Amino acid sequence: MADAVVTVFLEKLLNTLHEETRYVNEFKEQFDKLKGDLQLMQCFLKDADRVKRKNNNETLRQFMAVLRELIYEADDILADCQLQSRDDDQNSNSWLTCISPPNLQFQYKTGKRLREINEKISHIRTNIMAFLNIQLSSQVETSAHNNRMDRWSSPVYDHSQVVGLEGDTRKIKGWLFEAKNDLLAIGVVGIGGLGKTTIAQKVFNERDIENHFDRRIWVSVSQTFTEEQIMRSILRNLGDASVGDDRGELLRKINQYLLGKRYLIVMDDVWSKDTAWWSRICTGLPKGKGSSIIITTRILEVAQKMGVQEAKIHFPKFLSKDDSWLLFRYIAFASTGGKCLNSEIEVVGKEIVAKCKGLPLAIKAVGGMMLYKPPQMREWQKTVERFREELAERDDSVMASLQLSYDELPPYLKSCFLSFSLYPEDCVITKEQLVHWWIGEGFAPLRNGRSSIEAGEDCFSGLSNRCLVEVVDKTYNKTISTCKIHDMVRDLVIKVAEDDAFFSPNGISSRHMGITSEIKTKQLAANLKLRALLSTTKTAEVNKIATTIAAKLNECRYMRVLDLSRSIFEMPLTGLLYQIGSLQHLTYLGLSNTHPLIQLPPSLEKLNNLQILDVSYCQNLKMLPPYIVSFQKLRVLDVGHCGSLEYLPKGLEKLSNLEVLLGFRPARSNRTEGCRISELRNLTRLRTLGLQLTCGDEIGDNEVHALENLKELQFLSISCFDSHGSDLIVKVDKLCPPRQLDELCLNFFPGKISPTWLNPVSLPMLRYLSVSSGNTAEMHQSFWGENNVLWKIEALKLESLTDLGMEWMKLREVMPLLQIVNVSWCPQLESFPIEDAGFRGGVWTKEEPHDL
Template sequence: MIVADAMIQQLTQQVFTALQEQARFALDFQSQFEMMKTKLDLTKALLADTENLKSKKKAVKTILINLRDLIYEADNILTDCLVRDEYQKDGSCTSFTLQKPIFLYQTGKKLKDINAKMETMERSLALYLKAPDESNHGDNTNQVMKYASQDCVPSEIIGLEKDLEKLKGWMLYAKDVLLRVGIVGMGGLGKTTIAQKIFNDIEVAGHYDKMIWVSVSQASSDLRIMRSMLEQLELHCSVSDEAQMLHKLNQLLRDKTCLIVLDDVWEINQEWWNQLCSALQNAVGKSNCIIITTRKEDVLVSMDVDKSQVHQPKTLKEDDSWLLFSKSAFSRCKDRKCPDAQFERVGKEILEKCGGLPLAIKAIAALLASRSHSIVQWIEVNDNFHELTSGGNFSSVMASLQLSYDELPSLLKQCLLCFSIYPEDSEIQAEQLINWWVGEGLVQGKGWKTAKEVGFDYLSELVTRCLVEAVHRRGYDGRVYCCKMHDMVRELTTKIAEEESFGEFDVKGKQEMTANSRWLGFTSEMNPKSLRKSSKLRALLIMSTYKAGFDRNIGSLSSLRVLDFSLTKLENISVEELMDWICSLKRLAYLNLNGVVGLKELPPSIRKLRNLQLLILGGCNDLVKLHPAITNLTKLIVLDLGSCRLQHLPRGIERLSYLQELSGFKVGASSRSSPSCRFSDLQQLVHLRVLRMSVGKESEIAENDRYVLLNLNKLKVLAIDAEDCEDNSISKKLDSLSPLQLSRSCISGVIAKILCLRGSILKGSLACNTFVLKMGISLTSKQALNM
């Protein structure tokens, strides 16, 4: 239950900031908040006694569960006070003034009750734990920035070259109409890695017309597998009936050679499998191939894979194990070599416990890489590894993963556990994940870095430690765009997330909705009515097609901080009613409505979301108008309006003074009579790091606006969409953005051009990492930045 430590850190910082800035509510309840901060500091010091915490785990578990619930309750009170402060600042609601005596009484009573309970818990904890000397206890989250690195290459093949050649030989010289190849073995043996290397092999790719990869997993269905296959063969899958899907697959693969990889198969519907194979065999071609990876030999038998076409990878030999281990463990050493004989001796002792399993080796090596200058710490890891594996409860893979988790700073542990709610084998968009972390307060800004920048550092650190796999990175700096998690790491996270009471999972690792869940990935198999009993939910991500009636249950989720619809389609619902329910969630900090169909106007009730910090409306193609009430959301740090049909942004955008990212800004008319936001209003958004704007025929940039962008000295990414460049008017407008000095020769007569410069650009006049100019082409800013 050490995750409670991370929550205490976050709440302590919020209380400290409120007291330091003398927020109104902090003055109203100053003595109670000062007492709360003192008690939080003491509790944090007690929890730092990790060794005694482990040995007394059963005794303190109940106390820590209650403590965590108490922290959430305190966070709700603090958020309510902040929301009330926001309303009082602009005097927009007189009812707050009338209700002030009641609010003061009720809130004061709650705070006193929380402080009293916290004091009782401290006395109970003190019986088992002791506060360490302050000099010996530092903030280990600082290590996250230091250790973030791209030195670790988790997908590198070592010791499996012969496996690849053997399988390629079977495939390239096959005479069967349909070749079935099986790769079988225990978890962590490298089955998926081998299949990936074959799938991405240039010689193999040249042998087949079509290539399909399906991550199957325990919770998969026949329909999901076929839908995935169809979506890889064509951009949109319009059929939903199983028979129609099979017929469509047959059509698309006719007269084609095809390679299909079914990764991580646990069981198979025999009737469906026979129909699928029959369809592939009837598709007349040279030779089709299906590769199946699984942990269970009987799965291959049921799928009619001939024994002669079954490959079982061996564990790595000693030399290959050491080579794989060394590449990561010594990546930060001089010349990337083992420092001395002591490190080699301890390293090889650790390797013996890994049993030649690549996943175990990579995980433990990534952990040791951050300690490559301390033989004492290596010995400590060796002892802990021995303790875990000798009890028989942990395999070498799970033991190495458990050690890697135990060594994470408490804040990173919370971030890692968030992966548990995503379905197995999901490819997760980093932006969505990090927005969640920021919205719930799991990640906060530090020094000159914003909360989102810190979040990307955290994700990079998890990748470096081989706990998360990077699927797609940005081209020029390696920032992770898309990631996924190995099924054995996910198995660990679901187990710990359940222990920490963030959620509950069935035997197949699928999340179940309960009244005590804090995070939920809502799927089509769940009943939306059950949400009424889930008042403790803080994060709700809709993972599948939206069900009618769902919106009627959102209003009961009073603790919700994160609401994300970006992974689903909204069907059979009233968008107006949905927005009414959403706007009743006064504690909401992150709202993602990306791609929502039918949302034409953001309603005036949006002003109620005074705690909102991230609002994502990108891809809402029906959105044509924003109500001016959006300018009341003064805590916004991210506003994404990209790809919307907005004619202009409302006046008053400069009130959003904390904005760090603004996408979809429309440069409107400069006259004061115009209802649209002017270009000159941008200069007050001094915290902007990312600005994506568009310049069109109706845009006006006045003479005195030419230095606006220079005032944005924190700007790192500037993207200008000037697609409407049929005449010289756009050229003149861009020229007026001096001292950017975009010469007319740079754009005149050019229909498709991207200018992407790094570092200080354009004669040093604008300190900006990336500049993108988009004209007359169908290329999103995100795609351009990936170049």
Template sequence: MPSPIVDAMVQTLTEQVFNALVNQAQFSLEFSGQFKQMKTGLDLTKALLADTENLNHKNETVRAGLSILKEVIYKADDVLTDCLVRDEYMKDASWAVYLLHDPFFSHRTGKKLRDINRHMKEVEKTLGRFLKAPDSIYADESYHVRGIMSQDWNPTDTIGLDDDVEKIKGWMFDTTKPLHRIGIVGMGGLGKTTISQKIFHDVKVLAHFDKMIWVCVSQSFSAERIMRSILERLEENVSGFGLTQILSKIQGGLKGKRCLIVMDDVWSHTEVDWWTNLCSVLPKQNSCIIITTRNEDAAISMGVESSQIHRPNTLNDDESWSLFSKFAFSSSSGICPDDQFENLGKELLKKCGGLPLAIKTIGSLLASKINSPSQWRDILESFHALTTERQASSVMASLRLSYDELLPFLKQCMLCFSIYREDFEISAYQLIHWWVGEGLVQGKGSKTAVEVGYEYLAELISRCLVEIVEQRGFDGRVYKCKIHDMVREMIIMIAEEEEFCSFNEQSRQKLTANSRWLSFIDEMDEKSLKYCPKLRAMLLISSRPFEFDRISGFLRSLRMLDLSNCAVDETGVKDLFNWISSLKRLASLNLSGIQALKEVPSSIHKLLNLQLLILNGCSHLEKIHPSITNLKKLIILDLVGCPILYLPQGLGRLSYLQELSGFKVASQHRKQCFQLLEIKDLIHLRVLRMHISDVAVIADNELDVLSQLKMLKVLAIDAEDCREKDVFGMLDKLTPPPSLQELYLKCYQRETLPGWVNPKQLSRLKYLCIENSDLVNLSSGHPAWKVEGLCLKYLMKLDLQWKDLEKDMPALRYMEISHCYKLKDFPCSVIESEIWRKNQD
């Protein structure tokens, strides 16, 4: 199959060049001949790449040609980015003068475009000798990504593991041993982690143990990381502690308690001192350690007796078919439509060897082809070839087939997971921001790039290539995710084939001159980054201070930089901004959680291509320089958790802004600050999270500004710092946006909802969340709501009957309740945090 990197980039670049020519951008007029030549070349290249029959048997010449093509595409993308940024800012007279100070831009760009087109023509000639373009190279291309699967149909239900769980629980509850050590041993994809998870969430197990801790060990473990992880699970602060202090803290946190510790995915065990020390501080009152591993010797060396090792069996034929049906026939609730599909499915299962991961993956792949027996036969033949020719195990073969079936854009997104270490829990928010920043995900129609990114992630999850760690109960939106270690092995191999990442024998990423994406870890040296000029994305996963002064002036092609929770002092922050101010192509910058960041300096205005600026959790950030209002391409600004009193005046000029979080409403009497009145100019805003305090003043001419945000879908109002009744009176007079789908009210200290919170004015509202309020009555006195999801937390005065809520919200299918003591006859607990779903009633 064609290289997913080349295929996706060619298509994206073609669209951008085409749009520039159609819209007659200034730079496309200036370099009209070169861009038209580039468009023609890209169309022909895309057509050649469609010759999958010959690409599947590509020789060394074709491989070399594709490698050169990738380099040409990346260079073209750099030039196009520079031109697009310049064109955007040239529309503004004040910026035009600044940009015209570079009189050699046209000369340099023209030369680069000529070189790119020359190289592209040479590559086309090379590929054209082996590949054949179809008769028409302008065929319409479309794609479809499935949405998140229904919450009513949960494909993660386990099959055939009940006996395994009961056997291990019997060992755990044996009172004759003070400290149980249990091993679950088997090959990858057999379900060791799934069994452990089922035990970990078992009702009897939860009732038996006082403390429960899950630790992902993985191949590249460190004793310090594991013990810090245990301490974090005990909700203890781990910063600044050495191993001896950590052990002491663990001992104190577990003293006198029965605890369960799961050490998941242990590969080897050669260092015994740290393990001996850890076990010595664990309580001995019927506590238990469960170790999952592929290596039986590792379990034994960690003190597990042979009699306490469980070896899961593969699934039998009936269990395999049941699990396969859940995934392959998910659209019909697991029921096979006819004998033809059953026969084909059972032939495939013979190749899976009863391994759950292989069965789930191949089933998920076939689910999208439920109307095509011929496509099922094609998959069966491919699967047979891979396993018969010993190219891969049944698990790896199923994973590779599932990957190969992905659309090029999804393949590119999937490969991003390769730079995360084993068992790393990845923030979906940060991952999608990376995809958007680098241009791997584009907005489609009325959907923003972020919304499309969540759809892409949902599709990867539905294919069983990505696992959900944490998600929102209402609609399944993913908060955290990770990948199975065998999936990681596969995409590491593909990433190296594509020459965009390199890894050592321990599957740790290593730096090379051709690296495009990088996860920077403790063992790496900042100086080595000077020799990685092609880097486009860098994620810092390091606990030690990063020396930014050592890379000043380098990494000019970076599109995404994630330095969240970076350990840096005030001097380091200054060096950081000195460096990033030279990154003219940077599109996504995440500085969240950097405690030494007190001010965003004026140099931020130099990041002309910046589209996402994430500063949430910077608990000492008090000021942002007004020059931020010049970042015309900004689409996301996140300031949640920052103690900034007000934002600079002029943010209304950021007309592309789609998400604004952490905005604090100020009085119109305060000069030089961003006013609520300016909000009306942010016509593309989809998400607004605002804070109200006692000093806030909402003037009469500001009461209808929200109603002018025709695209706003999410509104969150936090009045935690507000006690003044007059301010709440102002909130009551607001006019809501007509398209609102989600509303969050926090610390709203009134007995009734604002007058505008009613089904008539919020006719599209799907989700309503109210927290920490004096609310007494929820009834609106209007026609029934269309709300499907409801969250009520810490509403001590709310007096409400379940039958009345059912009447007011007949479409309600999901509800989250916590500490609402006066609710009556509800189908779930109203005291402790609990979730209700309609199908459970």
């Protein structure tokens, strides 16, 4: 991935040269030479990487490895120059300049090392060009073309679409509906990439299956599972965290929850032929009432040992020629509604599809890659030729298509893709953590005036559109919130990441490391060049971090990303992070859901490069220190769900680069040291804002227009949880959001009638609306529009509004663009149908209260 490392570094270098800081200018000649060499090398590094892999050439491999290390070192030097410039600027007017001249030692060492790096890179460039027989005069393809931005930076493919599985799902559903006594076991058996999990998911999510079973439980079984992990996963599905119980107690709890219920359990992707663990669990499961188990596996013997009778084993078939082409069209031509508008390209496309041999995963990977190809015959024919080459090396169309898809990624996306190598098998990953990591390490290129969050989201869309990541959960408006990767995709990711020293499973000699349970001191000792250390534990699991690792953490001085979320510490976190100020290159600090975090340490003040600070779900955090307002580069500040936090420090308006602010609590009128809501007026780059309001004096009479100036704001959440006093209703009613708002979430609003500004005239661009909890019994008259002004809302969520009354037909009239409706725990909405024949393309979720 030398081309990826070069691309990420060049992005930083170009931006830094534009800033013209003191020490960067001091070495401008060397940085310019470096820039010129690397821009030239961008033209052929992608080909060099492909040749290195295909020919297994050790010489070329060594050249690329050395180049990669030199780029990392140059990146660290660039960061040190920026840091030194900032420190000198801070001291320029102080008495220190009289006794301490400019850092001559730093200048000498840095200049010397930059010259050495340039000489070595020039030598490598010459050797690689000679090896590939490249002449400067013949360079036609430019680095700009190699590193072009994606045509589609937003989601264009609906991952819920499936093709050719109607017969499979019908057959399995028939078995499920026929089940009477004992415990029915069904097996779905086939090779990797055939769609076993997709079939099980489709059955699992069908509405009639949902209605038929009282409980539905999905368990992803990794190759390194334990019996206890399986039982805890089942209990999590049933709403029980089950912390601290032994296996016997876990099994008793499972039995208690399922007793007298008709349930469906899916055990997805089982590998182990030793099924004694399943025999023990199965013994504790209640029998009868038509309860069933679906097992997906690649190994027939596994299904048989888990009690599946031969008559209830389903072997998915390869997709037919027509279904293969249909699936490919849905993805490759998603931007034109799944239609191929060029007959010549259709011929080439069908040749590509034929090489996938009816395997859905291969078709999706190639289809996602072709979505980003321009509709030119030359580009499509080139793909056919490369696919042939990959298939010649391995008779495996899935792995060939995945390798080809990786090779064709823009360089900046390769680093993002390899990030998945840190996560354990079947791990559910939050998109937010990925995006924050990519921003923090500079993987997401900032171009064309895009915000950093937008750039990170675009990178995620680039991978999801290419079908390299799988969707796990979406919000009510179909926005992806969590994801994972297929185990065959993970095999490729880990292989490439190990080859290119991005990640190593043993935690040694790599610049990126994941925390899956605990950190070992020796791992950190061998990784002083570590750039990213992230919590990669599975959902509902926690990390245990010993005190002894604190000193080693502080020695990783070039670390950019530190995410210790979902962790328990042996000592107070303030003590563990006492010297965190030594990590002055840190850009992303994640402390979400850590215990015990009571306050942030003083040394944090030194982290002037910090762009993302996440302390959400820290229930014991009582205050943020005043120095937070000095973090000029801060783009994301998340203090959401911090129950003990009363307010944020005064002066927050100084954070002019802030794009995301969640959990903002305005100070009450008697708290002069706290931040008032009026300060939000100056945060003009805010795109996401979460307000936490509890009483009326948090909003002054002269502050009700504080949000109107936020012209970039797209998402606004207003929560009045634990509110008191009727004056808050009046103040919120006057707190007008900006007109361009795209999504609004109103939670725990205490008023009986919705705010007057919640109407299509005041919010003409609103596409997504969520109203949950609270006392709202009716919508204000303005909600229904006036003078034929209609809502542009596409997705609506109404949840836990026990008094809300509303007529379905009236709502349909004022929301003609409505596609998604999610209604739960709203007993007065009797006119809302479960299904509506006129609701074209709609996705319905109408849930009624039920026992847990």
